[in-house]
Amino acid sequence: MAKKTFPGNFKSLEGISKFIVEQAQQAGFSPNDVYAIQTAVDEACSNIIDHAYGGENKGDIFIKVSERKNDLKIVLRDHGEPFEPDEVPQPDISSPLENRRERGLGIYFMEKLMDEVIFSFSEERGNKLTLIKNKG
Amino acid sequence: MELYITENKNNDVLKIIGRIDSYTSPKIQKVVRKLINEGHHNFVIDLSEVNYLSSSGILLFVNLQKKLSKQGDGKIVFSQVPDLIFSNIKLAGFDKFFKFYNDKNTAEQSF
Numbered sequence: 001m002a003k004k005t006f007p008g009n010f011k012s013l014e015g016i017s018k019f020i021v022e023q024a025q026q027a028g029f030s031p032n033d034v035y036a037i038q039t040a041v042d043e044a045c046s047n048i049i050d051h052a053y054g055g056e057n058k059g060d061i062f063i064k065v066s067e068r069k070n071d072l073k074i075v076l077r078d079h080g081e082p083f084e085p086d087e088v089p090q091p092d093i094s095s096p097l098e099n100r101r102e103r104g105l106g107i108y109f110m111e112k113l114m115d116e117v118i119f120s121f122s123e124e125r126g127n128k129l130t131l132i133k134n135k136g
Numbered sequence: 137m138e139l140y141i142t143e144n145k146n147n148d149v150l151k152i153i154g155r156i157d158s159y160t161s162p163k164i165q166k167v168v169r170k171l172i173n174e175g176h177h178n179f180v181i182d183l184s185e186v187n188y189l190s191s192s193g194i195l196l197f198v199n200l201q202k203k204l205s206k207q208g209d210g211k212i213v214f215s216q217v218p219d220l221i222f223s224n225i226k227l228a229g230f231d232k233f234f235k236f237y238n239d240k241n242t243a244e245q246s247f
Contacts, residue, residue: 010159017155017188035188035220042190046158093229098205100198105191105228112227 001066008049008078009056016045016063020074023065027072028135036113037072037133043106044076044129052080052127071115071134079126085119139167147178147247149240153185156193165196172203177210180243184216194228201233211235215243 004019006012020041024034045061053059062077091104110117116132137160138153148171156164168179181197183189197212204210213235217225225231237243 010157013157013159013190014155017157032220032223038188039190039224042157042188046190046192049158091228097198097233098202100230105195109191109224109227 001064003062003064006045006061006063007057008053008059008061008080010046010049012061013042013045016061017042019063020065023067023074024072024133027067029072029133033133037074037131040110040113040117040131040133041074041076043109044131047083047106048076048078048080048127048129052078052083054081070136071132074131074133076129076131077126082121083119083127083129137163139164141167141171143176144244147180147244148176149180149182149244151182151185155188156186156196157188157190158192161190161192161196164193165200168200169203172200172207172210177204177208178247179210179212180237180240181212181214182216182240182243183214183218183221186218186221189221189224191224191228194225194230198230198233211247213237213243213246215240 002023006016017038021034021038024037029037048061049056059079064075066073085107088104088107091108110131114131115134118130120128137155140151142149201212215237217236235246237246
């Protein structure tokens with residue numbers, strides 16, 4: 001299990017990616033899966049900064065990565081506003097370019113690239129996002 | 137992230153090196169918007185040395201293409217897109233809105 005805390009700003013994204021890529025590679029994932037995990041976590045952290053904290057440098061992002069027998073579990077926590085994934089519209093990827101909307105693509109990526117995506121919130125501990133990628 | 141611009145007669149080649157994410161996308165946007173405002177309207181985006189492209193990076197190019205389409209017939213094409221990056225562009229459904237070329241010369245000649 002590995003833990004790391006990053007300041008909630010976009011400059012942190014590169015360091016977060018490095019940390020996640022190392023963990024995913026150590027767990028034996030293929031380059032395709034490593035890139036998928038990197039993308040999901042990067043999108044999640046961008047969303048935390050943009051939506052939970054409502055901007056940069058409002059709080060930290062806490063990351064815990066645990067390799068388990070059959071999967072890799074990544075838990076992201078923040079102390080921002082409660083995140084309501086149901087309020088974010090699903091992107092319509094078949095619509096013409098001029099109608100494509102910007103919101104929701106990050107969550108769409110997370111859901112497509114990971115096996116489980118679980119959002120939860122507690123008054124005491126804030127937002128918790130669990131991302132799971134199965135091995136093999 | 138590093139950005140190199142080569143201005144040709146009827147297009148500009150933008151070679152980007154490194155990550156295109158929420159941190160670097162606004163910097164690229166600023167540079168390209170300035171070029172568009174100066175009258176440039178055809179762009180080859182060379183992604184051969186990009187190692188990560190986030191949804192904000194994809195949307196950056198989508199929004200620039202929308203701006204170009206509103207103003208006239210300008211367009212953005214991509215050259216040498218790494219497979220992993222292309223798979224995310226495809227996942228987001230944006231592969232059908234852009235042309236992708238395997239080499240820079242063909243991309244430049246496409247205008």
